[in-house]
Amino acid sequence: MKKSLVASGVAALIIAVASVGVVQAQKESSKDKKKVIFVAAEHATFKQSATAGVSMAVLWGDPDKGAHGTFTKFAPGYDAGIHTHTNDVWVVVIKGAYLYKDDQGEKRVGPGDFIRVPGGHKHWSGGDKTEGALFYEEGSGKFDLIPAK
Numbered sequence: 001m002k003k004s005l006v007a008s009g010v011a012a013l014i015i016a017v018a019s020v021g022v023v024q025a026q027k028e029s030s031k032d033k034k035k036v037i038f039v040a041a042e043h044a045t046f047k048q049s050a051t052a053g054v055s056m057a058v059l060w061g062d063p064d065k066g067a068h069g070t071f072t073k074f075a076p077g078y079d080a081g082i083h084t085h086t087n088d089v090w091v092v093v094i095k096g097a098y099l100y101k102d103d104q105g106e107k108r109v110g111p112g113d114f115i116r117v118p119g120g121h122k123h124w125s126g127g128d129k130t131e132g133a134l135f136y137e138e139g140s141g142k143f144d145l146i147p148a149k
Contacts, residue, residue: 041094041134044071051145053078053127059136063143072137074098074127082148087119087141096131100124109135122148 037060044057053075061068074080074096091098091109098109102123109115117123119140127133137143 039071041071041136046071046073051080056137061139063139066141067139068143069136069138072133072135074125074133074135076127076132077129078127078132080125080145082122082124084120084122084146084148085117085139086144086146087139089117089119089140089143090138091115091117091135093133093135096133097128098133098135099126099128 046055046057048055055073057071059069092114093109100107
């Protein structure tokens with residue numbers, strides 16, 4: 001009986017110490033997540049993406065590796081073609097219009113409008129023919145554009 005009480009006490013102590021270690025590790029890894037990020041779209045540093053007609057300013061994360069937030073610009077008349085993305089994508093338009101089309105119809109997503117495109121959902125997107133589009137884009141994982149067949 002004494003041995004089982006001692007063993008239980010040791011096990012509880014190990015769990016408590018491990019828990020403190022996990023909490024400390026979580027605090028260390030979340031330090032950057034607790035920083036305030038402010039970027040004015042008009043002063044963001046945009047870089048041309050591999051896709052002609054698209055430029056991005058990374059605000060947080062890394063769109064090539066995982067979850068991220070960017071300001072993205074579509075040039076006037078940009079046509080992404082019919083495609084999917086592996087991960088969910090959230091878009092809030094700031095200026096111009098993000099044009100969207102799927103089996104349910106067409107949407108003109110204008111300033112202040114929001115659209116969520118689930119990963120794997122086949123759709124077409126592009127920029128307004130005159131203004132293009134400037135939008136905040138957030139992805140739940142790495143950004144990709146997979147042409148639909």
